[in-house]
Amino acid sequence: MSLREHALSLFRGAVGTVRPAPMLKRALKLQGDGCPQLLVKGQAFPVKRDLYLVGFGKAVLGMAAAAEEILGDHLTRGIINVPLGIQESLQRAGMQEMLLKPHSKIQVIEGAKNNLPDTEALKGAAAIQELAEGLTADDLLLVLISGGGSALLPAPIPPMLLEEKEKLTKLLASQGAAIQELNIVRKTLSVLKGGGLAQLAHPARVVSLILSDVIGDPLDIIASGPTAASSHSVQDCLQILTKYNLLHNLPKSVETVLSSSPTKPTAPENYSHVSNIILGSNTLALEEAKHQAEGLGYAALVLSAAVHGEVGRVATLYCQLIQLLCLGFAGLGDGPLSDELRGNLLQLAAELQIPGLELDEFLQALRGLGPDRPVCILAGGETTVQLQGTGKGGRNQELALRVALGLHRAQACTGASSPQGRCEILFLSGGTDGQDGPTEAAGAFCSPGLVAEALQEGLDVEAFLRNNDSYTFFSHFQGGHHLLVTGLTGTNVMDIQAILIRAMERS
């Protein structure tokens, strides 16, 4: 099999493991008929009286379909808020397992066009709020949460209007606020976010099943943590508004809400009726890819599930890693060039501040790999692209193209003796949701020869990159062969990267 086929199969395996149905079926069981209990990853929750379900997020329709199949007649009623048009597009894509059955007890509300809160999402949030407020101590509320949940559960604190809150979050996003900052502000201004839903559902037992789309899986940030104790206060919100110069331009209603917000977040002991359980994450997807890579004969290592930073810097990190691996294959893993690369990598990783990354240990483990086995390095996270041009692309395709350019330049420096010439190399970057930016592709593959081969086709990689036009490039180059096209996957645990390297077969 080619490296490309291997990479594709690893990507599909990784995504497959965090698809709603397999994920729910692995984690959730209902046991016993007389006094049924819900079992979630080994934790038992008795169903004393009624069992309700609510959910919000891009992957929640599939999660709800799988949950209803497991809960059967024990489910009393449910309400989910999902993206506008999702039922029709899943139907069209033939993804029946992600759709609710006819006569389902779960009401579906579609809204939040283009991932922005709207009146439909507002109605859905009000219905969820009403359901939660009516629960008793004998009821159990199952909450399904995934990325995109913030826009799908808008409940601005009065007198603030939806448009006012939306305008403020849009302003923050356009100024480059990170998702953590955005969601701290959203939590302060919302009835249901920042633990609000869990508090309204009290005294019912609340069990949240979460598919994480945020680096580090922070419970109080994913979908703005509607069932998680918030570690943030109104002070944090004010600091963020100050940082982005928005504090002195706030609508009156926002000022009113901010001035009457409690100065301290609700104490964690008020969440003893709540269990927040992460069911799927980038880490889980990478573990599955590692397992599959080992099955294919690779020595596989996971670099990190928290790779973030400006796409160009992250591309440099991957290029340097690839060069280091090549030197290892060439038997030069202990030479001065390798030492220099290791030094550069450590410096770059320190600059990128990737949480939890022990690069020193990782590089030691790389050194321990023999030159005989093919190597697979896996990583995940989310890069950022500062758009300069007007082209069409996504962060994964841009990353792959930048890695190709970096490898091309490195090869040009070392010439014919380049250690890259002695091994076969493939890099893949893809979004697990199957859509990279506003394009039809999930991501792209690249190898060191790409830039030179593109030139022969009259395609100038640097010019495409200057215009953030990676999708147009990959669509034209070799008839689109290097595009990763999966279609919408119905899940989302950020992006995945794979580096595959093996010694060149001697002819």
Ligand SMILES: Nc1ncnc2c1ncn2[C@@H]1O[C@H](COP(=O)(O)OP(=O)(O)OP(=O)(O)O)[C@@H](O)[C@H]1O
């Ligand atoms: N022409 C482009 N080239 C490179 N990146 C782009 C381009 N246009 C948009 N992007 C990037 O795509 C991202 C938005 O796309 P997308 O909706 O896939 O991301 P998202 O909102 O983070 O969604 P998700 O987390 O669900 O994948 C942004 O990070 C943006 O910078």
Ligand SMILES: O=C(O)[C@H](O)CO
């Ligand atoms: O909905 C949101 O807030 C983002 O997708 C992060 O979870």
